[in-house]
Amino acid sequence: MNRPSASSMTFRRGTFYRRIGVIFGSQLIAVAIASVMGATQVVPVEAMLILIAIFSVSAWLATRRQWLQVSRLAGAVEAWDEQQAGSDVWLLGQLPPHTDVDVAVLSRRLDAFAHRIAEYNQRERDFTRDASHELRSPLTVIKMSADLLADEPLLGEPGQRSVQRIKRASREMEALVEALLILARESDNGLSEEDFVVNDVLKRELDAARDLLEGQPIVLQLEEPVRFALHGSPRVFAVLCWQLIRNACQQAEQGTIVITVMPGMVTVANRSPVDGGVDRHGFELAIAQRISERFAWPLELQTREDHWHVARIRFPQPLSM
Structure with a gap:
């Protein structure tokens, strides 16, 4: 049987709190009954204590089961790789239909956030790669051409001054490109230390x-x-x-x-x-x-x-x- 799609699933707010209330309410009633049975000597005191212990452990296991969805999300966040588009753990289609709406909202928002981060990282890599090539290559041509012009014997003094201005501007542009590429990276990965x-x-x-x-x-x-x-x-x-x-x-x-x-x-x-x-x-x-x-x-x-x-x-x- 196929699991229903995320768009067709309806999650109810307060499901977690209602179930916790049912668990602890049932535990309270069971403990009260066991206590009355022990007080009226219907069962021995030792049996009463064993029953109370069994009821408490059962309540703890049931509560722990209700918390599994939150633990799953926390584990997904801890193991999240920001270079990936998202995590299958966060997809709404994989959540049980009885999941609380708060957990479903967290799952949806985390999945959207993971996709945005991955797309940002991809844009960062594309920009730094393209800018590094497309900006540095023309600057290299300008510098080489300026050096050739500076060695031209027929170039007069005004021409030499113009060449020096070109060399100065290209060096400043080169430093600016270098600085912007460093700042464009999310981290200093790729920089040799x-x-x-x-x-x-x-x-x-x-x-x-x-x-x-x-x-x-x-x-x-x-x-x-x-x-x-x-x-x-x-x-x-x-x-x-x-x-x-x-x-x-x-x-x-x-x-x-x-x-x-x-x-x-x-x-x-x-x-x-x-x-x-x-x-x-x-x-x-x-x-x-x-x-x-x-x-x-x-x-x-x-x-x-x-x-x-x-x-x-x-x-x-x-x-x-």
């Missing part, structure tokens, strides 16, 4: 930044009182530092930007003009804050009275060198 030296990664980022700042009145200065390492993704760390450096460059517009490596901490400091500068709360800073929250690297911002702006990243678990 390793032990890396913070100072070495910063030096590489500063060398790239100096090339892009060529011709601008900004000096990048690295101070290294200490050296320490981290276990994590060096790519994520590089993107985070690049966003802070880029934000500091826009804030200062000229002068010196000081990047300092301290025990378990990296600071990026710049001095804005006395008459004010660009708003510090830009898009780069928003990305840096989201990355710091995602990877539990607290980001602190401070503006001192001498017009120095300091962005401070703390790393709770640094590795000693």
Whole structure:
């Protein structure tokens, strides 16, 4: 005989409570009868106690049976794989017709929620895969073309300046794409983790930044009182530092930007003009804050009275060198 479909099944609210009431009411009556029989010596006291114990165990088993549907749902939630579209345990068609309506509602909502999560995960994978290819490929072509143009001997000074702007814009776009792809992932799966030296990664980022700042009145200065390492993704760390450096460059517009490596901490400091500068709360800073929250690297911002702006990243678990 086929089980009725979910659409044709009707669940009643309060079924669980009614059955529990019947179970405990029956237990109370049975215990009362056994007690009266024992008090009037119709049965020995020992037999009365055995009957009460039997009635109590029977009530407990019946109650446990009524709770099986809730336990089944709890087990399904515990064993749920968010990469799958749903769980057969939650389907309404597999619930007994006498299931309480509250359990049926939970089953339906959990099944819909599981499908939404699975679809979201699939969209995330599709986006990160497609965006990684479709955005990085043109950027690679732009960078290679700009390098070829820069080596062209017939290119005049205005052309060289234009090429430098193209290279700078492509590098900034590359860093932006990298940051967005990191934040687009639900988790950091797919990012290689390793032990890396913070100072070495910063030096590489500063060398790239100096090339892009060529011709601008900004000096990048690295101070290294200490050296320490981290276990994590060096790519994520590089993107985070690049966003802070880029934000500091826009804030200062000229002068010196000081990047300092301290025990378990990296600071990026710049001095804005006395008459004010660009708003510090830009898009780069928003990305840096989201990355710091995602990877539990607290980001602190401070503006001192001498017009120095300091962005401070703390790393709770640094590795000693």
